[in-house]
Amino acid sequence: MTRFMHRYIRVVDAVNYRVGRVAMYGIFVIMGILLISSVNKTFFTPTLWTLEMAQFAMVAYYVLGGPYSIQLGSNVRMDLLYGEWSLRKKAWVDLMTVFFLIFYLLVLLYGAISSTAYSFGYWGTEPFSFFSGLITGTEEIGHMERSSSAWRPYLWPIKFVMIIGIFLMLLQCISELLKDVLRLKGEEI
Template identity: 60%
Template sequence: MSPFVSGYIRFVDAVNYRIGRFVMYGIFIMVGILLWSSISKTFFLPSLWTLEAAQFAMVAYYILGGPYSIQLGSNVRMDLFYGDWSVRKKAWFDVFTVLVLIFYLGVLLYGAWDSTSYSLQYGERSPSAWRPYMWPIKMVMCVGFALMLLQAVSELFKDIARIRGEDV
């Protein structure tokens, strides 16, 4: 494996590992928002912002945690045949599926970038009573899709190394 490819893999894996470990605590932010929503509805006036803020927190948690999930191999697979295959055969199959994933993530990133630029240009707001700006969560989606795309390329490089019999 070339020094550039191994450096790329180390860098992308390190960045996504750190972001994933940080973002995994975002579940507590979402729980806190929903707890406040329950308390405020029971004892005070209901808050207008809690449901949408919890949805935004969940989007950030899910999208920014995706690259970490791919890195750990905790994504869902159909193990009917895959589990019995050799490492090289799994790598060949993974190369094909990662190429499809890279295409899909490219389309998602293109759409997210277009939507974010629209949101910034026109000051798009949510149609709810709270009316938050939409560009911050759309920017999080762009960053998450970009990180997931970088991680998918890293996984592609790892699978190619496995096919060649190189140590990853």
Template identity: 70%
Template sequence: MNRLIGRVIMYGVFAMIGVLLWSSVSKTFFVPALWTLEMAQFCMVAYYMLGGPYSIQLGSNVRMDLFYGAWSDHRRASFDALTVFFLIFYLIILLWGGISSTAYSLGDFSGEPFSFFASLIGAFFTGGPDAALAEMGHMERSPSVWRPYLWPIKLIMVIGIFLMLLQAISELCKDVLRIRGHEI
């Protein structure tokens, strides 16, 4: 799944280039568009968050190779297995915060994001989209002049963090297999 999403999202850089190109053209020839800078930031967040798991899958992430390159495969796998635990712990905390922040941006001020999403899904299936909209409170907006809703980008971030967590677990499994002597 990360490979497919990564291959699709890598073309998202062209969307960001298009937004920034329009920003330059509109500032030069027309009235400057207020939405372009923030939309370019949103494109970059989606590009980074959804492309990161694919980057780890390919092994193209940055490493300090001062000692690591001279180590044996077994020692590298042991070190990677240890460090991926820290990554998984960090990603779990980040995912929890992302889910809470997404619930807040949809109008949940109770601090219980999972019960909010459960009631939102229940309202959608029992009463339709209108009932789900009634469950939501005042949705969070950006403080900029353009004032877009923030829940779409927060949802993309949660999906990206979840995919990164899945990829980290996959890397841990690969490292354990390498420690046991299997070829991968």
């Protein structure tokens, strides 16, 4: 079991490390979009797509970079008491609190999957059966959801990115849970 835990931690950390390192360059994408917006507003005709595209890029940057942030321990914490605790006490507290985060992420993931199904034109209450029906050919895509802005982009791509990011965050939280268990057992990670 311990070997499985070490392998899971190694694989998930490696995936989230690579995704996070790529996602961190998203800030330059956001800056480029906003620069185009500023130049166009100042010298040319203002563009319709730049502000909303910058928002989409920011969502992708934040959601895909979150697991990397958790992995590095650079997420926001209340260090008033936590910073002075021993590694063992931190592991116990983290072990208890990570279950709340995992529950929250599971609810968030279900909501993201439901919202993505809705953006594909599914009006029912079973989003998982909708996606399995898309794969098997028993369901078909309906009227796709679009933004209400003047640009009117489809919303499913950013919602799909949110599913990926939330799923990676869930995997990283389970990795952190396993790290805490191994710390409490006195093993090296």
